[in-house]
Amino acid sequence: MKIRTLFSLFSALLIGSHTEAAKLFAVSAVYNGGADSLRVENSSLPDLVKDLIENDGAFSVLQGENAFEANLTYFALPDAFVLAIDRSDPQIIRLRVKSSLISLDRLFEATTEDDLKKQIINWLYLEGSQDAADLLRIAIQSSAAVITDGSPASTTAQLTDGTFHMFGMYQSAGHETGMRGAESGAHFAIWYNQQNYTIESPIGDLQGARSRIIIPLWLHFNSRISLVAATKFDLNEIEGTDFYGLGADIGMAFRPVVRSGDDRFGWQFTPVIGAYGIGSADGVTAAIISQAGLINRFEWRVFDRSLLSLVSQYTSFENLRINLGDVELATPIDQNILKNGIMYEFPVFSKSLYGNAHFIDSRFLKDSRVKNFQTYGVGLAYRLTRFSLQANLGYDHADLYSGTSFNLGAVWDL
Numbered sequence: 001m002k003i004r005t006l007f008s009l010f011s012a013l014l015i016g017s018h019t020e021a022a023k024l025f026a027v028s029a030v031y032n033g034g035a036d037s038l039r040v041e042n043s044s045l046p047d048l049v050k051d052l053i054e055n056d057g058a059f060s061v062l063q064g065e066n067a068f069e070a071n072l073t074y075f076a077l078p079d080a081f082v083l084a085i086d087r088s089d090p091q092i093i094r095l096r097v098k099s100s101l102i103s104l105d106r107l108f109e110a111t112t113e114d115d116l117k118k119q120i121i122n123w124l125y126l127e128g129s130q131d132a133a134d135l136l137r138i139a140i141q142s143s144a145a146v147i148t149d150g151s152p153a154s155t156t157a158q159l160t161d162g163t164f165h166m167f168g169m170y171q172s173a174g175h176e177t178g179m180r181g182a183e184s185g186a187h188f189a190i191w192y193n194q195q196n197y198t199i200e201s202p203i204g205d206l207q208g209a210r211s212r213i214i215i216p217l218w219l220h221f222n223s224r225i226s227l228v229a230a231t232k233f234d235l236n237e238i239e240g241t242d243f244y245g246l247g248a249d250i251g252m253a254f255r256p257v258v259r260s261g262d263d264r265f266g267w268q269f270t271p272v273i274g275a276y277g278i279g280s281a282d283g284v285t286a287a288i289i290s291q292a293g294l295i296n297r298f299e300w301r302v303f304d305r306s307l308l309s310l311v312s313q314y315t316s317f318e319n320l321r322i323n324l325g326d327v328e329l330a331t332p333i334d335q336n337i338l339k340n341g342i343m344y345e346f347p348v349f350s351k352s353l354y355g356n357a358h359f360i361d362s363r364f365l366k367d368s369r370v371k372n373f374q375t376y377g378v379g380l381a382y383r384l385t386r387f388s389l390q391a392n393l394g395y396d397h398a399d400l401y402s403g404t405s406f407n408l409g410a411v412w413d414l
Contacts, residue, residue: 029070043240044282076201150368168311179259197403247276373398
């Protein structure tokens with residue numbers, strides 16, 4: 001995709017380039033009586049474990065080793081698991097999985113490598129879901145690479161950012177001097193968002209990229225009430241591990257103070273609810289996340305066609321427990337995020353072209369590896385009577401994280 005390629009070059013200039021890249025998952029092993037060691041990284045956790053059991057690929061040097069231990073890196077968290085393999089009995093292969101982080105100690109036994117591999121894979125995906133959930137809860141507090149929660153790249157942060165811009169910090173200045181949304185009718189939009197980012201993890205810098213498409217619809221019942229709904233599609237990739245997402249939000253915007261004519265001040269608040277699913281076969285991740293929040297927007301018309309907006313948002317996230325037969329999807333999500341932002345819009349050379357500059361402060365209020373991050377952004381909007389084209393550039397900065405974003409959207413009044 002040309003847009004993604006060009007933006008990756010732009011991001012490299014802002015974030016900087018990194019020659020060394022680690023994977024989310026890795027195995028380190030000592031063998032030959034402690035004389036030799038190896039480290040194997042993989043973007044797929046099931047493939048990594050399978051190759052280890054079968055002594056395949058880079059693990060072929062372990063053929064002939066009757067017993068050895070290997071440390072497993074999990075979501076960039078070193079030594080999350082210890083895998084002890086024992087082949088001393090010619091009839092049985094034993095693999096013990098241990099983790100001091102969650103007091104895990106489980107023994108698997110099989111007569112063939114294929115049967116042992118199936119047991120481990122089934123445990124990773126199904127039977128060990130609670131063990132994985134407990135470890136993921138620790139990883140959220142220890143590693144910024146966990147994709148569900150705990151960093152600006154995580155799903156909870158990205159969901160909050162999407163609703164923040166759609167329901168609160170949207171570009172509003174245009175031909176009409178009145179309050180955006182107070183007009184009758186409806187409008188429809190298509191947004192494309194591309195993000196490139198770097199995460200500093202315990203095993204080194206990790207590079208990630210997220211592509212997102214958002215399709216929102218605004219229905220204005222009258223000057224004081226509007227219904228806003230959106231569907232979003234995501235692809236997030238971190239060092240070769242892909243995570244897919246699909247979700248929807250819906251909010252009801254209320255305007256106690258409608259800015260119209262020569263009025264300078266307007267006030268809108270919007271309660272929002274939504275649900276979002278995220279999954280990855282390589283990352284052994286599956287979660288359904290619910291969110292509920294409140295977005296508050298104050299706006300002032302500073303000059304004739306210049307607008308200053310102050311936006312605040314509080315959002316709460318929880319995982320939805322889904323039972324599929326004997327399997328329960330219960331990835332641990334329990335987070336509250338607070339965002340505050342300011343945006344100034346101003347005309348550029350004509351009544352159709354508007355620029356903006358904005359700043360946003362975001363804070364995780366519960367356990368997370370990254371406690372807060374800041375966003376600096378600029379944008380342009382070309383507005384006609386019933387159509388507008390908008391583009392924004394943003395830069396996110398936090399301890400252990402930096403990223404750039406590009407947004408391009410088209411809006412039609414219906």
